[in-house]
Amino acid sequence: MSRAAPRPGRRAARARPPWALVPLAALAVGFLVLPLVALLQRAPWSDLAELVRRPIVTDALRLSLVSAAAATGLSLLCGVPLAWVLARSRLPGLSVLRALATLPVVLPPVVGGAALLFAFGRRGLVGEPLEDATGFVLPFTIWGVIAANTFVALPFLVLTVESGLRAVDTRYEEAAATLGAGRWTVLRRVTLPQAAPSIVAGAVLCFARALGEFGATVTFAGNLQGRTQTMPLAVFVALESDREAAIALSLVLVAVSLAVLVPLRDRWLRA
């Protein structure tokens, strides 16, 4: 903001990367792409149409999309408010709160799944009184899958939206407040529209992460076709019994994930 020199043209800066970066960047691309190429190379192309119509694939795809969408919805509902608290409030211990909200990103998902069991399982801190009172058991249901997905994916939304909110120019909010807008109106009419690109990006990342969730789901929600078996679980189980189906499932998962992530890139950069 205090920079006096004119901003260099974006196009010019893009055209000339320092040469030393090129081979290293190529190495990174190769490392990321080569396994995908190997996957494609193993794909049973001739049987693919039949394989992807099998119940194990369609059941898993439906369950994955539904549970990832539900997890994204829950994350938006609670994650945007949490991001606002992290970005704007002056609560004591905010850095601890941020670390706690980030923890599922770095924690092995299996640990998350076990912790969820200790909290919401039938003998869990909350789960046991819940079953006693209502008879409802979270594990081994789609609600368990959604809980596991949300636990693992929520931080992706929170962190993205928080950085988006930090980039919002607060002078607009101050101006709106000066002109008599209430806090709720400022949030709704000024802050959130400005943070919208980051909210969309956060939701997409959250959805994509939920789609790939394995460890917490299998630990907390179990694995049953049509009820709790999402795509990653189906891949894992099929890898042991039906390799071609496993590769077909993987291809579908890669395709869906790419379809979600490719449009994200531009938005992400503009944010």
Add this chain to the structure above:
Amino acid sequence: MTTRPVRPLLAAVAVLGALAACGGSSGDAAPAGDEGDGPEGAVTVFAAASLTDAFADVAAAFEDEHPGVTVELSFAGSPSLREQVLEGAPADVVATADEGVMADLVDEGAVGEPVVFATNRLQLAVPAGNPADVTGLDDLARDELLVGLCAEGVPCGELARRVLADAGVTPAPDTEEPDVRALLAKIEAGELDAGLVYATDVQAAGGAAEGIDVPAGEAGTTRYPIATVAGAPHPDAAAAFVAFVASPAGRDVLAGHGFGPP
């Protein structure tokens, strides 16, 4: 040479020497500090998940008998082991909970001649105290219970389906776990009311799970084969380990964990 405190160091040097010799011509000269004429180095053993506790003890007993050798253990479901070995994982020995999986490896030329070294049988496992009053296989069909089986394709899952079919029971599972230990963990935690696991797993659970015998018969018994991997990085140590597992000393350790004789 004879002062005791130096010995671990010498052993370490011997192991390093043996490792350094890997890839070069395998000379007959034993490295300095060798205790005997046994194999040297590290032997990597891929074993079925149901062997987790037993093979930890087997490995310790083997290391006591062969001071120059360290055993690295890696456990997974038997079909995963098959994939890993077929994809060229650097294993010396592979032990599966299923003869079919091993037969696949033999057909692919990935392992040497297998030896059956133990047997196991299925048992109905329930959490300590049996909160759902499970008495037999019929209870696995009760909708109101939370019931788990191993997934199809995993030996304990295949075995469970055979036993249930023999008994004429159509199970109503709430989860099909990718390996037997994952299933046992959920039973121990009380998240599941019952599940079919190996008798050895129930024993390994200590007091956390109780076992109920089921009419297993021939269908409910599984045989565990072990073999050296073709092109094993440490063939001598691998052969020594396989021989030890099948020896009376190895069988004693396995029997202590509830495995039956081959």
